[in-house]
Amino acid sequence: MQLRFLGGAREVGRSAILVNERLLLDFGMLTGNPPQFPVATPTPEAVVVSHGHLDHVGAIPSLLSGSARPSIHWTPPTAELAHTLATDTLKLHGGTLACPFTENDRKRVTEVSETHGYREPFEAAGHEVTFYNAGHIPGSAHVLVDDGDTRLLYTGDFHTDDQRLVAGTTARPDADAVLCESTYADVDHEDRNEVERRFVESVETTLWEGGTVVVPAFAIGRTQEILMICAAHDVPCYVDGMGKQVTEMLRRYPSYLRDPEAFRRAKSHARFVTGRDGQRRRIIDQRAAIITTSGMLSGGPAMSYIPEIRANPTNKITMTGYQVEGTPGRDLLETGRADIGGRIMAVSAGVEQYDFSAHADADGLRTFLDDYAGCEVLVNHGDRCEWFADRLRADGFDARAPERAATVVV
CATH class of the missing domain: 3.40.50.10890 (Rossmann fold)
Structure with missing residues (x-):
């Protein structure tokens, strides 16, 4: 399985990973003045979205600005949240360089949207894909991608502890490789x-x-x-x-x-x-x-x-x-x-x-990854990805932190 990191590698924001040049995982933006977007706009056959936060869905409508019409797959809450965020982005930045899509692009998203529940496998761009509850926000998902040779678990953003709003993730699907977020890899959350x-x-x-x-x-x-x-x-x-x-x-x-x-x-x-x-x-x-x-x-x-x-x-x-x-x-x-x-x-x-984080902390990340000790681990979505990958390797994991724009094979 080939992965191309168009964003979210060694940074928090604009997550975008292209799988086998056909399937895109997330397509977000990095808020700032001006905002930043993935380093390339691909033409995938399908897009699979982990959850409805701006850094994962913020640039989705731009994928429909030309003649391309990839199907877009997400949970029902994520679909609505993405629509809300796109509407707000247009309200704030429409018609400027800070917004990479138009109102027509936003409307096209609903035409190609396909929603799926947790643990309901579906086909996307020749891959079998399954969502699992990630415990981050309502509708957030771990994404399991199977191309027939390799099973990749893309964690998206996740939390292992319960919040009042959502329960922490307990899903541990079998996988050959794990692409893991690391936002709080060097932090221990207070109780x-x-x-x-x-x-x-x-x-x-x-x-x-x-x-x-x-x-x-x-x-x-x-x-x-x-x-x-x-x-x-x-x-x-x-x-x-x-x-x-x-x-x-x-x-x-x-x-x-x-x-x-x-x-x-x-x-x-x-x-x-x-x-x-x-x-x-x-x-x-x-x-x-x-x-x-x-x-x-x-x-x-x-x-x-x-x-x-x-x-x-x-x-x-x-x-x-x-x-x-x-x-x-x-x-x-x-x-x-x-x-x-x-x-x-x-x-x-x-x-x-106050630390009301919806992400797993250092202990939560390690507890989650302990169930994947024999898998290749790719670290992304963090300010200290290389450091975390080094720590994992020191503990016997096959781990690395790809650079932005890098292509890797797992």
């Missing part, structure tokens, strides 16, 4: 229950003191996880930004949620912001947690809330996800200042960070 306890205690203390808490969160997965935490601990909360639409959509896919009833209660507990008639300004005085995009403070309704609460030390900003270097969220954590909506602002409000 999730302890992270949740500290987060809730901090928010409740701030609200009791008369403050407001802005909770920047990714729209897909993290927003829903935080609102479920707030509901479980009876913390008053509002939800703003794209996370509102995603929350509504996920209710239609209860089989992809860990606890559909808890999710329903959480949605009922939260108040959804319409943004009309000065509502956001009024909410700031409500002594509540405001869960809003964007998770790295690079846009979204957070641009309305941060300027209003930044000067009062009683207020708080709680970051809930990884902050990429160079983003306003990272700058705020490191310097107490950030570019918010085009203005550099000093922030006197408290700033905290």
Whole structure:
């Protein structure tokens, strides 16, 4: 089996792997100014998508910009999430170099879309493909690809521990080679229950003191996880930004949620912001947690809330996800200042960070890979891929970390 790494190799973002020149696994974008895309736009016969995050699906519509019409395979939630993200990308960047596709390209995606459940084998570009629950976000999948000679397990992004939103992966399908993500290969996550306890205690203390808490969160997965935490601990909360639409959509896919009833209660507990008639300004005085995009403070309704609460030390900003270097969220954590909506602002409000990661950490990755000790392991989707591959080799694995644009045979 031949693999060509068009993105996601020794980096986090723009994942894209071409299998046997016929089957494409993911086709994402790397957010930034400007965004970055895979190093080539291939013409595969079929595309298989692991999950609905921008770094894995963000450039999918561009594959349909010419006469090519590859079939696109994903789980039902991933198909809808990809549609939502493409619509948002067009809204933000349509008609610019930051967007590699048009509205017509986006519409064509629905014409070639084919959805599949977990553990339901299907054919794509002459390969047998099977999805397995990856425990990352609703609809996320490990992708098992069989070309008749080699069985490749593409892990996609995955988590081995339970979250409130989704259960951790337990799938370990037989494979000859594993293409494994390594986002947190050098990190040990703090116990999730302890992270949740500290987060809730901090928010409740701030609200009791008369403050407001802005909770920047990714729209897909993290927003829903935080609102479920707030509901479980009876913390008053509002939800703003794209996370509102995603929350509504996920209710239609209860089989992809860990606890559909808890999710329903959480949605009922939260108040959804319409943004009309000065509502956001009024909410700031409500002594509540405001869960809003964007998770790295690079846009979204957070641009309305941060300027209003930044000067009062009683207020708080709680970051809930990884902050990429160079983003306003990272700058705020490191310097107490950030570019918010085009203005550099000093922030006197408290700033905290909590590790609610939906990725396996160092121990989770090793526990997963221990079941594939006799397989060839290719490491991707990480900032320290080479380091992790070296560690695996030292422990007896046949492991390597391909470079971007490299072609390898497994």
